[in-house]
């Protein structure tokens with residue numbers, strides 16, 4: 067198991083999600099705020115035991131991958147990708163970080179690890195859909211590639227993030243993030 071070290075001195079364990087991590091994921095889900103759940107799933111999920119949630123454990127390390135960050139034995143963040151069935155060079159990604167761990171650099175570290183893995187496996191670009199006001203997610207993806215492109219439509223942002231180059235280590239100043247267009 068690898069380690070992740072945050073700038074505030076915290077250390078976490080990093081490992082691929084495993085098929086028997088269901089209870090850890092359910093416990094994570096119940097610790098998430100309603101806003102974090104909504105931002106992750108783009109809808110409220112009242113019951114984490116719903117059958118479609120089982121798909122989150124279907125990780126074959128080829129078409130679907132998920133990396134988990136653990137603290138004191140609990141999963142506190144997950145970053146995942148699923149290759150597009152029509153275009154396997156592109157993968158849809160989703161990330162969630164437990165509320166108390168947000169804003170501490172964990173999402174960025176985890177996403178960079180996932181991007182490095184995806185690059186090695188020949189994935190050329192990440193695609194993501196997020197709510198139009200999800201500034202942390204926007205900044206996270208912008209930091210993955212300077213060539214990232216964002217398209218706003220009906221309250222959501224579609225992101226295309228090429229993975230051709232390693233991301234720069236420095237954070238981009240907030241002013242370089244393109245503002246969302248005014249609602250029409």
Ligand SMILES: CC(C)(COP(=O)(O)OP(=O)(O)OC[C@H]1O[C@@H](n2cnc3c(N)ncnc32)[C@H](O)[C@@H]1OP(=O)(O)O)[C@@H](O)C(=O)NCCC(=O)NCCS
Nearest residue numbers: 105106161162163168169170171172173174202203205237
């Ligand atoms: C989006 C999310 C994964 C980011 O993870 P995180 O650990 O909180 O983010 P980090 O601390 O690594 O910061 C990532 C970037 O967001 C910025 N950021 C973090 N919190 C922020 C906030 N509250 N407001 C604005 N920017 C913020 C950071 O400054 C950083 O940008 P930078 O590298 O340009 O400085 C996390 O907030 C989350 O789980 N949100 C709910 C689920 C979600 O939105 N998932 C994404 C859609 S699938």
